[in-house]
């Protein structure tokens with residue numbers, strides 16, 4: 001159960017990153033271009049939102065069962081990363097992406113719709129990239 005969750009959470013990062021990169025490229029180029037908002041755009045932005053929310057659910061489950069989470073071992077960089085830094089950075093990123101999606105959905109002007117996704121998803125993407133435990137950071141995590 002624990003191993004399955006870690007692999008699902010680790011592997012799903014690639015789908016979430018792919019969708020986020022795609023959304024940011026489409027939204028920023030349309031914001032700077034003709035701005036036309038299509039049903040395809042709406043679906044791409046929605047699936048991206050769903051993928052990060054799925055990561056949130058898997059991450060929350062892991063937070064309660066992972067041996068790498070221990071709030072009383074803050075002097076150790078691995079425990080500190082998973083117990084505080086990873087969850088905080090990812091929560092802020094997911095909140096920003098959620099705000100971007102809902103504000104874009106409510107906006108009436110199509111250029112504004114693209115701009116909101118471009119900015120909020122863009123900042124969310126940078127935060128997610130910064131808080132992923134990439135192998136070179138020696139935090140005991142792999143690539144899949």
Ligand code: HEM
Pocket residue numbers: 006009010013016052055056058059060061062063064066067068069082086087090091128132133140141142143144
């Ligand atoms: C888009 C958001 C997120 C991404 C891309 C992401 C990505 C990752 C990756 C790549 C790992 C390493 C898995 C491995 O060992 O190979 C990991 C571990 C972990 N993540 Fe996340 N994460 C996200 C959000 C969250 C959130 C919101 C939480 C908590 C609520 C969370 C909790 C954890 C925990 C506890 C671990 C350690 C699992 C273990 O190895 O025991 N993650 N995450």
